[in-house]
Amino acid sequence: MIRPVELIERKRDGGELRAQELEELMLGYARGEIPDYQLAAFCMAVFFRGLTSAETYALMEAMIKTGETVDLRSALGRKVVDKHSTGGVGDKTSIAVGPIVAACGVPFAKMSGRGLGHTGGTLDKLESIPGFRVELSTDELIAQVQAAGMAIVGATADLVPADKRLYALRDVTATVDNYSLIAASIMSKKIAGGAEAIVLDVKVGDGAFMKSEADARMLAQTMLELGRDAGREVVCLLTDMDQPLGRAVGNALEIREAIATLRGEGPPDFVELVLAAGTRLLMVSDLGLDEPDARTRVLQALADGSAVEAYERWVHAQGGDPDEAALPTAPLVRELPAPRAGYIAEIGAVRVGQAALHLGAGRQTKDDEIDHAVGVVCLCKRGDRVAEGEPLCEIHARSEEGAASAARELEAAYVLADEPPAESPVVLDVLA
Amino acid sequence: MIRPVELIERKRDGGELRAQELEELMLGYARGEIPDYQLAAFCMAVFFRGLTSAETYALMEAMIKTGETVDLRSALGRKVVDKHSTGGVGDKTSIAVGPIVAACGVPFAKMSGRGLGHTGGTLDKLESIPGFRVELSTDELIAQVQAAGMAIVGATADLVPADKRLYALRDVTATVDNYSLIAASIMSKKIAGGAEAIVLDVKVGDGAFMKSEADARMLAQTMLELGRDAGREVVCLLTDMDQPLGRAVGNALEIREAIATLRGEGPPDFVELVLAAGTRLLMVSDLGLDEPDARTRVLQALADGSAVEAYERWVHAQGGDPDEAALPTAPLVRELPAPRAGYIAEIGAVRVGQAALHLGAGRQTKDDEIDHAVGVVCLCKRGDRVAEGEPLCEIHARSEEGAASAARELEAAYVLADEPPAESPVVLDVLA
Numbered sequence: 001m002i003r004p005v006e007l008i009e010r011k012r013d014g015g016e017l018r019a020q021e022l023e024e025l026m027l028g029y030a031r032g033e034i035p036d037y038q039l040a041a042f043c044m045a046v047f048f049r050g051l052t053s054a055e056t057y058a059l060m061e062a063m064i065k066t067g068e069t070v071d072l073r074s075a076l077g078r079k080v081v082d083k084h085s086t087g088g089v090g091d092k093t094s095i096a097v098g099p100i101v102a103a104c105g106v107p108f109a110k111m112s113g114r115g116l117g118h119t120g121g122t123l124d125k126l127e128s129i130p131g132f133r134v135e136l137s138t139d140e141l142i143a144q145v146q147a148a149g150m151a152i153v154g155a156t157a158d159l160v161p162a163d164k165r166l167y168a169l170r171d172v173t174a175t176v177d178n179y180s181l182i183a184a185s186i187m188s189k190k191i192a193g194g195a196e197a198i199v200l201d202v203k204v205g206d207g208a209f210m211k212s213e214a215d216a217r218m219l220a221q222t223m224l225e226l227g228r229d230a231g232r233e234v235v236c237l238l239t240d241m242d243q244p245l246g247r248a249v250g251n252a253l254e255i256r257e258a259i260a261t262l263r264g265e266g267p268p269d270f271v272e273l274v275l276a277a278g279t280r281l282l283m284v285s286d287l288g289l290d291e292p293d294a295r296t297r298v299l300q301a302l303a304d305g306s307a308v309e310a311y312e313r314w315v316h317a318q319g320g321d322p323d324e325a326a327l328p329t330a331p332l333v334r335e336l337p338a339p340r341a342g343y344i345a346e347i348g349a350v351r352v353g354q355a356a357l358h359l360g361a362g363r364q365t366k367d368d369e370i371d372h373a374v375g376v377v378c379l380c381k382r383g384d385r386v387a388e389g390e391p392l393c394e395i396h397a398r399s400e401e402g403a404a405s406a407a408r409e410l411e412a413a414y415v416l417a418d419e420p421p422a423e424s425p426v427v428l429d430v431l432a
Numbered sequence: 433m434i435r436p437v438e439l440i441e442r443k444r445d446g447g448e449l450r451a452q453e454l455e456e457l458m459l460g461y462a463r464g465e466i467p468d469y470q471l472a473a474f475c476m477a478v479f480f481r482g483l484t485s486a487e488t489y490a491l492m493e494a495m496i497k498t499g500e501t502v503d504l505r506s507a508l509g510r511k512v513v514d515k516h517s518t519g520g521v522g523d524k525t526s527i528a529v530g531p532i533v534a535a536c537g538v539p540f541a542k543m544s545g546r547g548l549g550h551t552g553g554t555l556d557k558l559e560s561i562p563g564f565r566v567e568l569s570t571d572e573l574i575a576q577v578q579a580a581g582m583a584i585v586g587a588t589a590d591l592v593p594a595d596k597r598l599y600a601l602r603d604v605t606a607t608v609d610n611y612s613l614i615a616a617s618i619m620s621k622k623i624a625g626g627a628e629a630i631v632l633d634v635k636v637g638d639g640a641f642m643k644s645e646a647d648a649r650m651l652a653q654t655m656l657e658l659g660r661d662a663g664r665e666v667v668c669l670l671t672d673m674d675q676p677l678g679r680a681v682g683n684a685l686e687i688r689e690a691i692a693t694l695r696g697e698g699p700p701d702f703v704e705l706v707l708a709a710g711t712r713l714l715m716v717s718d719l720g721l722d723e724p725d726a727r728t729r730v731l732q733a734l735a736d737g738s739a740v741e742a743y744e745r746w747v748h749a750q751g752g753d754p755d756e757a758a759l760p761t762a763p764l765v766r767e768l769p770a771p772r773a774g775y776i777a778e779i780g781a782v783r784v785g786q787a788a789l790h791l792g793a794g795r796q797t798k799d800d801e802i803d804h805a806v807g808v809v810c811l812c813k814r815g816d817r818v819a820e821g822e823p824l825c826e827i828h829a830r831s832e833e834g835a836a837s838a839a840r841e842l843e844a845a846y847v848l849a850d851e852p853p854a855e856s857p858v859v860l861d862v863l864a
Contacts, residue, residue, distance in 0.1 A: 004604075005603075005604050005605065005606050006606075008476075008605060008606040009606035012476070012479065012606050035468070035469075036467070036468070036469040037467075037468040037469040037471070037472035037601060037604070037605055038472070038604060038605055039469070040469035040470070040472040040473040040476075040605075041472040041473065041475070041476045041605035041606060041607060043473070044440075044444070044472075044473045044476035044477055044480075045476055045606070047444065048476075048480045169469060171437075172436075172437050172469070172470060173437065173440060173469055173470055173472075173473035174437050174438075174440040174441035174444050174473060174477070175473060
């Protein structure tokens with residue numbers, strides 16, 4: 001039996017841990033035999049010393065072994081694809097991409113999480129759809145993917161339980177920001193969840209975990225290696241999170257934007273990301289398409305209405321009402337006027353996320369209730385030219401006080417300039 | 433109210449914490465409102481980033497504020513002196529120095545701890561004296577110092593409770609080895625305990641916390657500053673812990689050696705340290721002696737029998753039987769013969785400490801019972817010349833198996849050479 005204090009000390013002093021040691025550490029932790037305080041010290045030592053590639057892989061495998069795994073290949077007889085984002089502001093990509101991929105005949109299954117702080121969670125967004133059930137058993141998940149072509153569900157408690165406990169611990173001990181720990185956490189769930197091919201969207205910028213492109217590349221590279229070593233196909237998109245993605249930030253507002261995008265009416269930056277992610281998902285699927293063919297199929301699914309149909313089939317299968325009119329709306333909508341004429345040089349993603357959070361769209365602590373109707377719609381985006389008094393964004397609020405307070409936060413988020421900012425794409429790079 | 437995770441993050445990123453923040457952290461921890469895992473992450477961040485002088489002082493003050501303090505000056509109307517060692521193998525200095533100082537008319541009061549691992553604790557040693565009570569109330573402590581001139585007691589639960597909890601946590605999270613945390617821990621107890629003048633014995637070498645003289649100097653300097661900033665007089669002795677101190681290692685054996693030393697029959701290295709510590713204690717006492725006068729008074733107390741009388745008065749006052757014959761003895765005494773002729777080049781202090789520990793003289797875990805009779809007597813010390821087969825040490829054991837096992841450990845502790853080692857003093861330096 002390992003002595004956890006010796007492992008902590010070795011990592012603290014820059015040494016390497018063996019796979020067997022990391023496995024005992026994680027299994028002991030998941031069983032409650034190794035206390036939180038030893039893992040907290042361990043994670044802080046990892047923050048300073050890092051993990052080698054071998055250690056990161058061993059940690060991921062160890063976390064997977066603390067719970068159950070799903071074998072979608074055996075259950076469905078098909079290669080199932082998954083898409084995961086490291087989290088940002090206004091990121092409703094999976095909700096649009098899933099139906100596109102399903103419309104193209106590729107099974108899509110995703111286990112997702114909830115939001116905390118300024119980044120929203122896909123499950124929270126989906127729960128703004130009346131009747132939508134995010135908690136499906138593994139059997140229900142498989143049956144739904146067979147019948148409706150796709151599913152997005154909450155991870156069951158049995159999937160990587162060590163990660164759940166460890167993530168909550170890292171969140172309160174300032175040990176989140178380490179790319180080995182982030183990569184092992186994300187990839188353990190993806191691999192335990194059974195997807196064979198995964199498109200990862202690694203966000204970089206103000207509103208993302210990874211503030212610099214160098215850090216984002218390091219995280220992407222680490223996840224690529226983990227996936228490959230586990231025998232999965234992985235592609236990483238490096239994407240911009242310096243401004244909110246698309247226009248809508250807030251749960252029901254984002255569902256509306258996803259539906260609009262499936263109808264071919266999405267905002268340009270979001271459409272760019274949806275096309276890139278959809279194309280990559282078809283390329284790693286068992287259709288075996290090359291990039292031009294995959295892109296053509298994605299565009300076709302958007303143009304011929306099959307993507308919207310796939311969305312309706314999916315939401316319906318998961319108990320929800322796919323009608324846009326069924327989504328909740330906020331009692332008040334207020335506009336924020338531009339204080340002067342000029343070009344929009346910046347829209348601080350964190351500030352917009354915080355404004356939505358304070359309106360009630362997110363959670364400040366785990367137990368907060370979410371207001372699905374509220375949020376922000378960025379009518380203007382980076383690079384747009386505005387006249388003085390022209391509305392920069394809409395604030396969807398529960399009260400006038402809430403709207404006024406959000407307006408102050410949003411004013412600080414928008415930076416206006418006389419010259420247009422340099423153009424920058426949403427998809428910064430693709431690593432495969 | 434502070435958010436602990438923000439303080440952890442700031443320290444992790446190399447920032448500085450304010451006194452008020454450290455106070456809230458410690459008070460919240462002592463009240464059980466801030467959990468162990470946040471302090472574990474904090475201590476590991478401190479391990480890597482260190483604490484500034486101001487932070488170290490604030491941490492010490494914050495720890496003191498979590499409990500009660502004793503004001504010996506008001507209670508006794510005298511300046512009370514105290515002596516503290518950072519811990520080593522065979523360190524029975526306080527048990528000899530206390531009576532010397534008391535014999536010179538200077539009140540001596542010390543709150544002490546128990547041993548864990550290869551270093552023994554003064555309280556454990558004293559408990560080998562039949563009847564000796566280490567748990568005195570503050571009123572009993574004061575009354576005894578008034579009546580018998582001195583007391584050595586266990587710290588009450590109310591004295592720096594945050595330190596007790598934090599030390600236990602650091603012990604299992606590999607965050608002991610940081611001189612700011614060590615210094616704040618030691619000095620918080622000394623200052624809360626009420627001594628106005630303190631002689632600190634900072635051990636350096638194989639058997640000590642601080643393996644290098646540079647580290648020991650850093651720790652000594654930190655403690656000197658903390659003491660002065662708190663308005664106490666502090667002197668640090670830097671002393672050798674590369675071999676056991678004196679000959680005896682083990683509880684009753686060490687009490688016997690302390691008594692022998694008070695009779696003027698102590699081993700040279702131990703006598704050197706006792707004289708140095710006694711002299712410094714008289715110099716910082718309200719007698720206001722200079723070094724030559726203080727040394728003369730110490731030698732006088734040893735020569736005229738008053739130190740032995742002070743020992744007997746003290747032990748008696750604290751409920752113990754001062755008669756050496758009352759101390760427990762081990763059923764077996766076995767000698768370890770020198771494997772060859774030569775000079776003793778080294779006696780590994782940790783190895784001797786471990787041998788005594790495994791004989792039963794110490795605790796491997798907090799709940800272990802101690803065997804007060806067993807231990808090791810190093811008949812020969814570093815620099816001695818031995819003939820082949822001449823006994824290097826005595827093993828005082830409970831069983832033949834125990835003695836044989838200890839013999840193997842002790843064989844590895846002794847290093848013999850053809851040339852005598854360079855002479856080195858016990859007291860390496862005095863910092864004041």
